[in-house]
Amino acid sequence: MAVQDIPQVRAFLDQDSETFSYVVYDRSGGAAAVIDPVLDFDPKSGRTRTDTAQQLVDFIREQDLSLQWILETHAHADHLSAAPFIREQLGGRIAIGEHIREVQTIFRRVFNLEKGFLPDGSQFDRLFADGDRFEVGELSVRVMHTPGHTPADLAYIVNERAAFVGDTLFMPDVGTARCDFPGGSAARLYGSIRRLLALPGDTCVYVCHDYPKAGREHRYLTTVAEQRRDNIHVHDGIDEAEFVKMRNERDAGLAMPRLILPSIQVNIRAGQLPPAEDNDTVYLKIPLNRL
Numbered sequence: 001m002a003v004q005d006i007p008q009v010r011a012f013l014d015q016d017s018e019t020f021s022y023v024v025y026d027r028s029g030g031a032a033a034v035i036d037p038v039l040d041f042d043p044k045s046g047r048t049r050t051d052t053a054q055q056l057v058d059f060i061r062e063q064d065l066s067l068q069w070i071l072e073t074h075a076h077a078d079h080l081s082a083a084p085f086i087r088e089q090l091g092g093r094i095a096i097g098e099h100i101r102e103v104q105t106i107f108r109r110v111f112n113l114e115k116g117f118l119p120d121g122s123q124f125d126r127l128f129a130d131g132d133r134f135e136v137g138e139l140s141v142r143v144m145h146t147p148g149h150t151p152a153d154l155a156y157i158v159n160e161r162a163a164f165v166g167d168t169l170f171m172p173d174v175g176t177a178r179c180d181f182p183g184g185s186a187a188r189l190y191g192s193i194r195r196l197l198a199l200p201g202d203t204c205v206y207v208c209h210d211y212p213k214a215g216r217e218h219r220y221l222t223t224v225a226e227q228r229r230d231n232i233h234v235h236d237g238i239d240e241a242e243f244v245k246m247r248n249e250r251d252a253g254l255a256m257p258r259l260i261l262p263s264i265q266v267n268i269r270a271g272q273l274p275p276a277e278d279n280d281t282v283y284l285k286i287p288l289n290r291l
Helices: 051-062 083-090 100-111 186-196 224-230 240-252 260-267
Strands: 008-014 019-025 031-035 038-042 047-049 066-071 093-097 126-128 133-136 139-145 154-158 162-164 204-206 221-223
Touching: 008 051, 019 051, 019 162, 031 051, 031 133, 038 051, 051 083, 066 083, 066 133, 083 093, 100 260, 139 186, 186 240, 204 224, 221 224
Parallel strands: 031 066, 066 093, 093 126, 162 204
Antiparallel strands: 008 019, 019 031, 038 047, 133 139, 139 154, 154 162, 204 221
């Protein structure tokens, strides 16, 4: 692997949601992309803050980088996106997969959103399709559609050396993403994972979350070879039927994520909050007995 083929990556951990956000760049003074930025949210008070996202902004400014893209791997159910704040501070285009329209359609009904909300993806600056390619300065990025956790999940493959896989895969001792959200599918997730694991074994795999067992620090970086050998849910030798059975049984016993209700209705809007009502206050809805 040539050194120049490896993108520069800085990871930032949001301890509250155990989410990793990334700044990916070609060189100091060059171009950058942000992946999966987090907006701090206190569900007890309903207050938002930008402390975590500000760390990414500060790093980009310190490295004298030009931010070109703010990339979402999917509409997250465990944290609110800070994409609008990042764009306000640094510019850049907010992007997600084109199948976000399916997710928007599902949750527009769940939350009975206002008539002005259109499930057409227009809230984002760019919608990617499987196989799309784009550049971040001197870096080349290929888009891989990886549905299963949600219909709209993407992985971003940078220089064919580093894969930012969102929630599709976790660290090998944690396993794989749940598939019981509306539109999820364990069978589709298995197919998506096999596509990722067909990448060269030395491909770096950057995960969006880590949930370490006691005695291990948070980690965000593994490889395709490690995943194929050690992933507890989907290592080589586990077939689709075995995986689907395990995943469906496991998902049936999982509680809903703590922030799924506020997160989804913000993240399908590209991180924008709902419009303020006639008292100049923004509200998030809690649908009863739906999830």
